Amino acid sequence: MNIRAGAVALSMLMLTAIATSALLIDHDEKGQSDALAVDSSAALPIKEDGVSVLVRKSAEPSEEAIGHSAGVDWLSRYHESTDDFALARDLGDAAVAGDARVEYLLGQVLLRCQVQKIVLAPYAEGTVAERIELHLANGPSGPEHSRARFRREASRCERLFSEDPFAGQDLPDEARGFGYWSKLAVESGDPRALMDRAFRTVAGRPASSDVEKDRVFREALMADVRMAFSSRDPAALFAIGGLFSYPTVTAKPEQGYAWQVAACEAGYDCSLANPDWGFACVESGACLVGETLLDAMQRDFGSARYAEIYAKAQDIQYKIKTNDWDGLQQYLEIK
Secondary structure, eight states, X not given: OOHHXXXXXXXXXXXXXXXXXXXXXXXXXXXXXXXXXXXXXXXXXXXXXXXXXXXXXXOOOOHHHHHHHTTOOHHHHHHHOSOHHHHHHHHHHHHHTTOHHHHHHHHHHHHHHHHHHHHHTTOOSSOHHHHHHHHHHHSOOOOHHXXXXXXXXXXXXXXXXXXXXXXXXXXXXXXXXXXXXXXXXXXXXXXXXXXXXXXXXXXXXXXXXXXXXXXXXXXXXXHHHHHHHHHTOHHHHHHXXXXXXXXXXXXXXXXXXXXXXXXXXXXXXOBTTOTTTSTTHHHHTSSOTTOXXXXXXXXXXXXXXXXXXXXXXXXXXXXXXXXXXXXXXXXXXXX
């Protein structure tokens, strides 16, 4: 796996996913962006007794939420699910109790099944399995591992297409859509949700040279990045790396690679088998089982350039530990 192509592909994949979600979310975030531009050090809207306020750190999950999530590896369940109806139902119990990460994952489950529902919509007759085969028969041919993956990912949504995972819960109608839970996750300060919003901000970057619009864009983007940095969540740090290696965001992609290495060192799963970013390369045979991002970087960049990136990653880690936001600005340069 070529790391240069992989990093750009990762950013493109994230931007594509965010753009897709932006088309489906029925709300206008302009007001949020304007609020963020007022004070990039503090601008995060969060719920408190039903009132939107600004806070400087993520909300802590309630004791009830902790109880629902105790001993549950929700991320593994998300990746390994064969029945997204059952997963959404279980996530819903913990999300209602106020677990921000579960709110985020629940939104992602509903989103991925909404996408599958749209893909299969032209084939209205027959079982879900029959509709999947019709889609594959009428679409462009692809390798068998990709076709098998589509079958698996569409099939797990079958019950969610027709059943309500929140039946019996006192929730508004909009809770059946992923946008409701995604917005709650942002309001609750989940760093993964904040980085999704950061990618959405980049995807909607104004094309004009208007100075004021550019200022609003930069301050909104950096407000979310700052909250993600403050969380020290390895997955959020990795997402910062993906964002700041994208060529339309920065002229210095090495800064993004350094953030990704720092995330790996902080505990993020940087194996190429990680479905969040490995593009199923192990499944397809395009990369080696057990290979990691760091292995790929050393091979593709060479020892001298990798050493420079690694040194930057060490500095990023130190500045994260010492909460040195100003010192990190050299690794967060925007075009």
